[in-house]
Amino acid sequence: MTSMPSASNAPVIIIGGGLHGSSTALHLARAGVAALVLEKNYIGRHASGVNAGGVRTLSRHLAEVPLSLASREIWLKIKDWVDDDCGFDQNGQMRVAENEADVATLRTRQQTMLEHGFTHEEWIEPDEICSMIPAITPTIRGGLIVRADGSADPYRTTRAFRFKAQSLGARFMEGVVVQTIRRVGSDWRIETDQGVFTAPILVNCAGAWADKIAQQMGEPVPLEPVGPMMLVTTRMPHFLNPVVLGTGRALSFKQRENGTVLIGGGRLAYVDRDRNLSELDFRQLAEGARTVCDLFPHMKDAVVSRGWAGIEASMPDGIPVIGPSSTESDLYHAFGFSAHGFQLGPIVGKITADLITKGETDLPITPFSITRFQQAALAS
Amino acid sequence: MFNRLPDTQQAVINRPIDLTINGVVVQCREGDSVAAALIAAGFSECRDTAVKEVPRGPFCMMGVCYDCLVMIDGQPNQQGCMTRVRAGMKIERQQGAREVRP
Amino acid sequence: MIEMTQCELLIVGAGPAGLAAATTAAQLGIKTLLLDEQQAPGGQIYRAITETPVKDRAILGEDYWHGASLVEPFKQSGAHYQPGATVWAVANHTAPDAIEGFEVGYSVAGQAHMLHATHILLATGAQERPFPIPGWTLPGVMTAGAAQILLKSSGMVAGKRTVLAGSGPLLYLVAWQYLNAGIVVDAILETTPPGRLAKALPHIWGFLRSPYLAKGLKLLREVKSRVRIIKGVTSLEALGQDKLEQVRYTVGGKTETIAVDQLLLHQGVIPNINLAQAAGVEQRWNKLLLCWEPVVDDWGNTNVEHIGIAGDGGGIAGALAAENSGRIAAYEVAMQLGKIDRAQRNTQSTQAREQLQRAIRGREFFDTLYQAPDQFRMPTGDTVVCRCEEITASQVRETVKLGCPGPNQMKSFLRCGMGPCQGRFCSVTVTELIAQERGVSPEEVGHYRLRFPTKPLTLGELAALPQTDDSRKAVIRMKKPV
Numbered sequence: 003m004t005s006m007p008s009a010s011n012a013p014v015i016i017i018g019g020g021l022h023g024s025s026t027a028l029h030l031a032r033a034g035v036a037a038l039v040l041e042k043n044y045i046g047r048h049a050s051g052v053n054a055g056g057v058r059t060l061s062r063h064l065a066e067v068p069l070s071l072a073s074r075e076i077w078l079k080i081k082d083w084v085d086d087d088c089g090f091d092q093n094g095q096m097r098v099a100e101n102e103a104d105v106a107t108l109r110t111r112q113q114t115m116l117e118h119g120f121t122h123e124e125w126i127e128p129d130e131i132c133s134m135i136p137a138i139t140p141t142i143r144g145g146l147i148v149r150a151d152g153s154a155d156p157y158r159t160t161r162a163f164r165f166k167a168q169s170l171g172a173r174f175m176e177g178v179v180v181q182t183i184r185r186v187g188s189d190w191r192i193e194t195d196q197g198v199f200t201a202p203i204l205v206n207c208a209g210a211w212a213d214k215i216a217q218q219m220g221e222p223v224p225l226e227p228v229g230p231m232m233l234v235t236t237r238m239p240h241f242l243n244p245v246v247l248g249t250g251r252a253l254s255f256k257q258r259e260n261g262t263v264l265i266g267g268g269r270l271a272y273v274d275r276d277r278n279l280s281e282l283d284f285r286q287l288a289e290g291a292r293t294v295c296d297l298f299p300h301m302k303d304a305v306v307s308r309g310w311a312g313i314e315a316s317m318p319d320g321i322p323v324i325g326p327s328s329t330e331s332d333l334y335h336a337f338g339f340s341a342h343g344f345q346l347g348p349i350v351g352k353i354t355a356d357l358i359t360k361g362e363t364d365l366p367i368t369p370f371s372i373t374r375f376q377q378a379a380l381a382s
Numbered sequence: 383m384f385n386r387l388p389d390t391q392q393a394v395i396n397r398p399i400d401l402t403i404n405g406v407v408v409q410c411r412e413g414d415s416v417a418a419a420l421i422a423a424g425f426s427e428c429r430d431t432a433v434k435e436v437p438r439g440p441f442c443m444m445g446v447c448y449d450c451l452v453m454i455d456g457q458p459n460q461q462g463c464m465t466r467v468r469a470g471m472k473i474e475r476q477q478g479a480r481e482v483r484p
Numbered sequence: 485m486i487e488m489t490q491c492e493l494l495i496v497g498a499g500p501a502g503l504a505a506a507t508t509a510a511q512l513g514i515k516t517l518l519l520d521e522q523q524a525p526g527g528q529i530y531r532a533i534t535e536t537p538v539k540d541r542a543i544l545g546e547d548y549w550h551g552a553s554l555v556e557p558f559k560q561s562g563a564h565y566q567p568g569a570t571v572w573a574v575a576n577h578t579a580p581d582a583i584e585g586f587e588v589g590y591s592v593a594g595q596a597h598m599l600h601a602t603h604i605l606l607a608t609g610a611q612e613r614p615f616p617i618p619g620w621t622l623p624g625v626m627t628a629g630a631a632q633i634l635l636k637s638s639g640m641v642a643g644k645r646t647v648l649a650g651s652g653p654l655l656y657l658v659a660w661q662y663l664n665a666g667i668v669v670d671a672i673l674e675t676t677p678p679g680r681l682a683k684a685l686p687h688i689w690g691f692l693r694s695p696y697l698a699k700g701l702k703l704l705r706e707v708k709s710r711v712r713i714i715k716g717v718t719s720l721e722a723l724g725q726d727k728l729e730q731v732r733y734t735v736g737g738k739t740e741t742i743a744v745d746q747l748l749l750h751q752g753v754i755p756n757i758n759l760a761q762a763a764g765v766e767q768r769w770n771k772l773l774l775c776w777e778p779v780v781d782d783w784g785n786t787n788v789e790h791i792g793i794a795g796d797g798g799g800i801a802g803a804l805a806a807e808n809s810g811r812i813a814a815y816e817v818a819m820q821l822g823k824i825d826r827a828q829r830n831t832q833s834t835q836a837r838e839q840l841q842r843a844i845r846g847r848e849f850f851d852t853l854y855q856a857p858d859q860f861r862m863p864t865g866d867t868v869v870c871r872c873e874e875i876t877a878s879q880v881r882e883t884v885k886l887g888c889p890g891p892n893q894m895k896s897f898l899r900c901g902m903g904p905c906q907g908r909f910c911s912v913t914v915t916e917l918i919a920q921e922r923g924v925s926p927e928e929v930g931h932y933r934l935r936f937p938t939k940p941l942t943l944g945e946l947a948a949l950p951q952t953d954d955s956r957k958a959v960i961r962m963k964k965p966v
Contacts, residue, residue: 044893051896157896165887236459236904236940237432260899261432265943272577279764282936283578284589284598288949295947302944305459307904310935383643383745387665390537390639411638413535418638426727426745427623433874437726439623441871443630444528445521446611446756448872448904448940449621459904459940463633466523 010199012038012173014358015192017180017215018207020050021156021344022336024163024174025351026205028084031170033359038201039164039172040194042179043278046160048209050344052312054232054254054266055156056245057345058095059122060148061111063321065369066346067120072365073349074150083348086162089155091259094244096126096147098138098297104249108146122148137241137298145249153245153256156344163347180208183218190332203332203358210275210315212323212337216372220329223338223375224318229271229280229311230341231287235304237261251293263304265294268341271311280311316340324350324370326357334358335372384421386411401471410467417443417450417462420473428452428462429476451476491517491564493817494588494601496571496759499527500803501795502607503554505810505817509605510563512818517599518558519569519590521939525558526551527609528629529803537639543664544636545657547699547803554807568592572937574604574763576788585790589937589949596945603790603817606760607810610753610796613775613856614909615650616863618721620749621871624728628658628750641667646746647731649673649720652854653700654750659707670742671712673733675751675860678716680853687849694846695804719859722747751856755797758906761934764788769927772851773800774861775912776931784813792817800851804843811836862916869917870910872903880914884921891915891932904940907932 014030016023019041027037041047057077059070081087099105108125115123126147132140164174175196182193183204190204206215213225242257252267269286273279287309295302317323317338327333334357336350343350349365356363386394390411398409401416403423410419417440420428427437429451440450443463450462453474462473493509495502498520506518526533530551541549558565571590579587585602612627619625628648634640641662646669648655659669691697707713719734723741732741754775761767765786766779777799784792794813795806815833818824824832863869863877875898888894891901891914900914901907907914911932919926 044889046893155896157893161893161896233943234902235943262902274577281575281577282573284573284575284587284936284946284949285578288946291943291947291949294943302942302947303458304943305904305940306937306943306946307906307940308902308935309937310933384634384640385643387538387543387639387641389539393537393639411537413532413537414638418634418640421634422638422640431874436621436874437623438621439727440626441621441630442612442627442909443633444611446905446908451904459942464521 010197012036012199012201014038014203014205015040015190015199015201016205016207017192018209018212018337019045019164019174019176020048020207020209021046021160021163021347022050022339022350023205023207024160024167025347026207026336026354027172027174027351028163028167028170029351029355030358031167031172033355035355035359036171036173038199039174040178040180040192040199041174041176044176045164045174046157049312049314050160050209050347051157052232052310053156053230053341053344054256054264055089055153055344056095056254056342057090057154058148058151058245059345060095060146060151061097061247062342064114064118065321065366067118068366069346069349069353071122073346076348077154077345080348084162084166086158088159088162090152091154092150092152094147094149095151095247096131096145096244097247097249098131098145099143099249100141100297101143101250105143107249108144112146122150124148134244135242135246137300138246139297139299142297147244151245159344159347180215183215185330204334205354206333206335206337209337210313212315212335216335219327219333221327221372221376223323223372225338226316226318227273227275228314228316228341229273230266230268230314231271231282231290231309231311233265233287233290233306233309235263235265236307238263238304241300246297248293253290253293253297255294255297263301265290267293273311273313275313278313280313282309282311314339314341319374322346322370323372324353325367325372328371328373328376383424386422399467399469401467401473403473404475412467414467415443415463416452416454416460416465416467416471416473419467420452420462430478432478435478489517489599490584491515491599492602492821493517493605494519494586494599494603495605495607496520497527497607497609497795497797498522498525498565498567499529499607499609499795500551500554500807501609501797501810502527502605503558503810504807505605505607505794505814506563507554507558507561508811508814509817510561512814512823514818514821514823516563517601518563518565519571520567521570523567525555525565525567528633530554531633532637536636538635544661545664548636551803566592570939571759572939572941574759574936576764591941591945594942594945596941596949598949603792603821605784605792605794605813605817606797607793607795608756608759608797609806610800611756611908612750613752613754614913615749615751615860616867616869616877616913617749617860618865618867619723619728621868622722622724622728623726624724624745625722625747625749628654628748631748632658632661635661635665641665642669642746642748645670645744646748647671647673647742647744648748648750649675649717649731649733650749650751650860651676651856652750652752653850656704656707658748659711660703663706663710668710670744671714672707673717673720673731674713674715675717675720675857676715676854677857680855684849684853687846687852691846691849695842696846751860752854753796753800754912755799756908757797758908758934758938760786760793760797761931762936762938763791765791765793767931769925770799772848772855774855774916776915782812783816784809785816790820801844801847805840808836808840808843812840861913862920863913869913870898870900870903872905873899875900877917880917881921884918889922890918890930892930894918901932906934906938
């Protein structure tokens with residue numbers, strides 16, 4: 003390394019202080035590498051801090067399953083990893099079938115999982131669902147459940163990763179907007195609105211803005227910034243333990259310990275990522291409200307006290323970009339989690355750290371390669 | 383305790399509106415809010431909170447504090463100060479988080 | 485099929501600003517709809533002006549009855565009016581058709597509706613500033629404004645053992661209105677610190693030219709001659725088991741306790757910013773009034789195109805200022821909608837502009853004199869800060885020490901601001917507490933990121949909203965009033 007040690011140098015610079023950036027910083031710190039994270043707002047400001055907090059292995063894209071199962075191992079011991087239980091509870095996650103078409107979808111899914119050797123998703127009969135959740139519509143047809151799944155507090159989790167990483171030597175700078183990235187010698191030279199930073203290794207964890215970096219590196223990706231919407235109610239008497247997902251209709255439905263109910267499902271707000279702005283689409287929210295009321299009739303009297311939407315990156319095939327750059331050495335990507343990156347945060351940081359420190363990872367990341375978009379572009 | 387001015391008290395006597403508050407029948411005036419009727423009937427409290435289950439009563443009377451939540455005709459979470467009285471209305475104290483009965 | 489309405493100008497709030505704006509706008513030929521969440525017009529300052537049971541005008545006073553002069557012209561103007569309507573969302577980018585302007589979600593009697601408006605004028609007025617003292621959540625403790633509302637709308641007065649406490653002219657106004665009704669409150673506990681008058685004196689010239697001067701001094705004299713006034717109160721506590729039983733206060737180092745059944749608190753008013761902020765209107769911290777207020781220009785324009793603000797909702801200036809700023813904003817909207825040109829806007833609004841200037845004379849004097857003292861804005865210990873979620877001052881301060889730099893980050897740890905009032909009664913307190921703990925300005929700390937719905941609604945109401953484009957196309961153009 004030719005540069006003098008200083009505040010603006012680091013062995014690794016990570017762009018983006020969400021969960022993936024913070025997790026990468028933690029795993030690097032554990033390996034003795036003190037990364038510098040540059041965050042344009044504050045740690046956990048965007049998708050990482052405001053998502054539904056689902057810690058699920060259920061219903062993952064096939065390619066994500068091995069990563070998700072590995073990540074779960076970290077979640078099970080999260081307190082040991084980050085000195086905080088992150089509000090993680092394991093009340094299970096289930097995807098329910100409202101009609102025969104849903105049943106068919108779920109049965110096919112279960113079959114696919116078994117064919118690939120994955121047994122974590124179990125069929126659950128309607129009467130067990132009804133005894134587990136008396137408030138659910140009695141017309142429910144069954145579902146798929148992972149009893150060891152659960153949920154956690156997204157902002158608290160991101161923060162815990164950040165502070166643990168910091169305690170082990172990582173540095174985090176907030177309010178730093180990356181502008182131009184250039185190679186100078188063997189280093190990356192990162193120009194920001196707070197000055198210039200240099201590092202031999204760069205990691206792109208910039209979430210809904212990560213395509214701007216990929217673009218600068220000559221490997222454009224078809225990333226779309228989206229705003230998955232959430233609603234939360236005032237406190238209600240306890241009626242639900244597991245997280246409930248829809249099958250034919252989008253729904254993610256959970257009751258927190260404090261009694262409030264969180265309603266999501268991936269319906270999209272309008273977003274303007276350059277102004278950190280999102281506007282809720284109430285017609286879409288109304289659709290979600292109808293789904294909830296059909297599944298849980300008593301919810302019609304639930305009081306919605308707030309709605310919001312974070313700014314997230316969506317990839318057209320619904321899976322993230324993880325792995326080395328295709329155009330540059332010493333550059334790694336971990337972005338595009340398409341509204342389901344939270345549970346993967348702990349493991350993706352490890353994957354990236356392993357790639358950096360060991361040059362390899364024992365998890366199958368080929369499906370997440372950034373090259374898949376170039377191949378698609380070539381093919382079209 | 384809040385009292386009616388004499389003219390207003392006369393209006394209640396001339397044209398009372400009957401409500402039940404926690405099972406007890408009281409008279410109030412057309413145009414009263416439920417919160418005003420509660421206060422006129424001598425109740426300074428109308429609910430227990432969700433977290434610590436302590437009593438609360440109307441505070442701002444203009445719909446921004448959400449402390450005057452009561453059960454009206456079986457519907458929970460009604461702002462008493464924003465709801466006008468109607469003959470035969472049934473008003474009940476709201477108990478903490480036991481708000482929506484599945 | 486749900487009916488949809490289309491208007492050129494939607495005004496939210498039927499207080500003086502909203503009424504005057506709607507009147508002027510409709511007279512200028514703008515298709516105007518006024519939505520207000522109360523069942524009758526007047527807002528808070530002129531609450532129940534069309535239906536108060538307090539018929540003896542001497543009780544509420546002529547400043548109140550002035551409000552009646554706004555209602556008749558409004559009724560004649562041709563503006564449409566929907567009372568009992570609570571606006572909970574304003575959509576800009578997600579509105580289906582840019583040509584129709586904003587899509588606004590609102591509810592009437594538990595039923596959600598949507599309408600389209602080319603231009604929106606927010607006239608949502610003010611609310612009482614939070615007054616977090618120990619025990620302020622006990623039943624029996626209310627705002628002075630609440631007592632006024634009970635008087636105006638239900639002809640009710642507080643009974644024996646009633647104390648007013650805090651700072652600001654409203655305390656005296658309530659005491660005076662009570663005197664007119666034959667009620668002498670037990671005491672006014674004034675928290676205005678000694679030395680404040682000296683601080684306010686540089687602004688005395690404005691006050692001397694204020695239209696409120698003569699009336700104000702007369703009112704003050706009458707109250708002082710009949711009501712026990714205790715000045716220089718440095719601490720206040722409401723005590724009681726499950727309801728208010730006593731108030732304890734300190735003056736000159738000595739602590740006294742009085743048995744009370746009613747404690748009426750007031751330390752100024754702050755703008756209602758929730759709807760404005762959720763709609764994207766930029767806010768700034770007012771360093772004199774110590775509150776957030778929207779950034780507005782002299783014509784009511786904000787940073788959001790076609791959203792304007794008039795009245796106290798844009799910055800506290802009082803009822804007379806509000807009605808004039810409402811008129812001025814209406815002329816501006818008329819120009820933007822092409823009904824009049826700039827020269828006409830300037831000429832026709834001259835009188836309102838002059839009245840506005842006159843109405844705000846002396847505000848700096850009052851605002852300086854009656855600025856709420858530090859200890860009553862930034863409490864400590866077990867004093868409740870977030871009433872909805874029952875969070876205390878020490879919990880907030882501790883969370884800052886643990887590294888939470890702002891009110892939004894705090895939400896993960898404490899539920900401050902996440903209850904049904906959506907931060908209305910804790911936002912300024914939390915911002916100032918964090919600022920004090922961190923040693924930075926409130927401006928730097930920022931405020932809750934307020935979102936729609938700005939008033940809670942049930943999932944059932946939401947579920948009943950129109951879904952498809954087909955149902956949306958059933959637009960019923962607003963009929964002219966008969």
